[in-house]
Amino acid sequence: MKWPRRFVFVLSVFCLPCAVRAAAEQNPPAEPGMAGEELLFQDIGSVFTASKFEQKVTRAPSRISIVTAEEIRQYGYRTMEDILKSLPGFYSTYDRNYAYSGVRGFSIPGDYDTKILLMVDGHRINENVYNSIFTDHAFILDLDLVERIEVVRGPGAALYGSNAFFGVINVITKSGRALQGPEVSGSVGSSATYQGRTSYGNRYANGMEVLLSGTYYDSKGEERLYFPEFDDPATNNGIARDMDGTSNGNLLAKAEFKDFVLTGAWVEMDKQVPTASYQTIFNDARNQTTDGRAYLDLSYLSSLSDTLRLSGRIAYDWYGYRGDYVYDFGEADGPVVNRDRSDGEWWTAEAYVTWDFFDNHRLVAGGEYRDTTEQSQDNYDIYGTYLDVESDIDTWGIFAQDSFSISESIAFNLGLRYDYSSQADETINPRTAVIFTPSDETSFKLMFGTAFRAPNAYELYYDDDGLSQKSNEDLQPETIASYEFIAEHQFDRHIRSAASVFYNDIDDLIVLTTDPADQLLVFDNVGTARAQGLELDLNGRWENGWSAAISYTYQHAENSEGDWLVNSPKHMAKLNVMFPLLAENLLSGGLEVQYLSERLTLGGERTDRSLVTNLTLLSRDLFAGLTLSVSVYNLFDDTFAYPVSDAHVQDSIAQQGRTFRLKFDFLL
Template identity: 45%
Template structure:
């Protein structure tokens, strides 16, 4: 940091002009150009100063590449991949996509608010996502440990979905699309920024898909319809969203309800037998207050309510043919208070506290008729977090970002009260070697708690209880480099090494054959994410990444299941037809992955093509997409509740979409 006196003495005579007294208008332009300044740190971080590698996907990309769900967006981000078992989609990151894990190692935020539920620590990324992608302004993914600020579940990264304002819709917008397998989605949104200062957005949408008849060779027998599940892959969902903003106040409510047919006969169900399906419902409402106290400090507060419900109907022939219902209900409220200050020069301090009350964590399992109960478990819990982060500008080129969060987690009241405390530090040194080159050195620990499902679900279902489960902890070292070749060309690379201790997994007792969740041995991962991005002045955009990761379960010495070694992603969008439309090409390659039974799925590459236009007619937006253009047949590894070890994914399919704003 330069010294204050410079500003007076350096280029012109001290005393002649007194900036402090406010005579800024008497200084000549030449003098101003020669004055050395102190750069004020801004509250909104530039990504090059963030203590992690950040990838941003904007609403433009969502349109240009025909992204249908949050899953499509995440699949384009370096190091992320998804797995679909035709019931749920799961998110994998940096080689961790263990079958049976419900995306618990990533924290999902909607406008900064936690979305992960309080039963499975999970969140939907498919049509079960809390938000319709058309309402997304941008998605920010921060790779690496995030527990120092966000606490539990920010193990390998944090996704923040930032929604549009009412002003961005500016009217009433209707949208409709039609896609393969008689899939259709309709949306109506209304948004405006009113003269009173209120910005409001409301949106409702519904999706319905008949789904294809699917063939599973594992069931190819006349007794099970020769392996064809007829009309079992149906899918439907509804989304509601309301957002209000007035000065420092904000209110947001989001709702999703989704039903998906289960075509795979998972959990040893009868094959091709209705009504095997799951329904998940998530609702959230949040009130926020965000305001500057003075030019150097800012306060943020929020209160949020959440409710998650899951009902799964599974069909068994005991006999008689019986519906076994699996249910869970989670209810919680959350309060957060955060203070940011740049009051001390060269320091940007964030101090925050978070409290979450998990009022209801209920899980049940029963036969509907004749009624027989197997599980009826009611829990509640609480967690408190306190965090402090200081971004210290050691010099013009060097920033030290030091943060720590302390969490106290209490779960399972009444009979057994388990209390766990955990501290998550993070240290990042950010070195701006040159204006165009930034180096980052990051060390951090992150964690997730055993969730209510892992702790309490098993008790009466042939699983052994294990309330001794410890939190899963990860220690990460990471080096990141970001370099701008010129104004149009960005290169970024990160190299990381992490070690997971107490990985939570499903175990089988070799003596009795009973299943139970336990903390496994250590798992290590070393990898790299390389990115290149090019944007030219005529609208051509290129984004490409390569990810490599080596994972190893230390007890067995083998690579984790569903952990691809190589991934390559390429996105290109360019204006076509005299700048009247955009063509978006997406290419994704993934190397082979092992399945839970020791087999493997082959490596594959798929290509998606989208043509979109906002210019054919004012306020009309059209797009047409072909996904998996070359009809590549590929499969995802699935968890042990399936007879199949992998499930074949969609072949070539299409979508056409139109939206119009009145």
């Protein structure tokens, strides 16, 4: 998709719901049908994503976390990265260009979050070149538009196919009724950071719902970043000045009517790169990346009878990337800007049925097809073209899952999916779970599942003719076999707990490495890896407005030689507390404390432990329609660093100190 076509896409995203709204207002009132996945909003104790139908969390064949819109607001979460790293078993890495999510001991430097499947209202967000999900400011949604987030740990390939390796995340957006009119929002923060949003939502007499929203974000970033690896007069004594800027814009349009939901979304992020990655010139402001993502999705959900329901969707997706990297080849003309470019376009069709039969069986069966229409990678500068690759990786899969009980306390979940890729051939992945609920307060789950992650176009075909990286078309899919036991108990109506023990066995792990023969980066299958661990968490919620969650995770991930994996903290402890300060919700607080133990770097060093505290004060209805919040992140200015990939000279990169944000929301 070229830039003019992108403008047409964005325009159509906004025009379509307006046209449908006009038609809806002319129709007589009717009772609303089951629009999209509206059922997800009914019960915070239920989850849809784990089995493709709504069920109690205690009956789901996975370890589940649910994040609500209220928690997003009360804790001052700015990005998906903020949300995920607050959850048991998750952690993050940031290399001053992109943010990456780790889960249960795995966040391999150089991997663009390919082992997590991220969806928005059931629509796959992983793009078709790098399979990245973008948990930073390149995420396709403004978090103010999120109703809830369902996080399903463990392999989900038996339902969702590739990328559902360590888990599946489904972000559920708000409907028009959540706004009931126009709303504006704005924020200002550290490092000259500004954000503004304008939204409109409504539900009409005939059941038609419309949500329209646009957001713009701009941040100058850190004015001065020091990298000791470049501490030399020739490289500005290691100081990157005014090199950390970020800007992005995103749009969302959503129309729901009866059994149909039409959604269009778009985002674009520009990010300066201060780290001189890929051997570029240090402290040159021309080093920057641009990532864009868009989709148009029409979904359908209808109850054909009391026991049979049909779901389907057809969608168009686009992804675009531009990277400008400045090199000095010693030519008389001086440094030159090398342009890296990727474009992806694809269509998706999906359909499945949910059928209740024999009183105690629920069958989910269906299929999915993704057709690639563009998958290109280019690299060039004024001296020539070093990469010009067009690939075409199409995939399809069929799946079936039976959830049934043999008594009031014993239930089974059996699932199987067959996937075919034009590049990686075929694979079959099962999932089995036995769920024992001796009482309404207690459940035990024993689970086994496998998953795969096919190598993506970037890993297979990227070769810039000896500049920094070469291709490996012999890559094989990486696979995982996972075993997990979960115990959950509700002590009373205020306090619940969960404990899980897991073991993951991975084969043909794909890792970005450096070939010692030519010092070029290359992706390779490096053999096996194993991870085992324990997750404990305790949650409480009381009528007086207090709520708290405390968790501890132990995880140990190692390669086939028994060596500790890079970027894998062994211990994580987290505390979240929401508390009232004034009556009538006039003022409340949200406190987060996150401890992570040391991590191993690629160079064999160990990063320092980190203890980060975040605090948000929130005032609702300061006056009619106005909500105001102030957040301080890394309250005690803890100093810590994250390991990074071989693309950097740095072994680890220091992270942000104390920052603040002041935010308002005003419902007109």
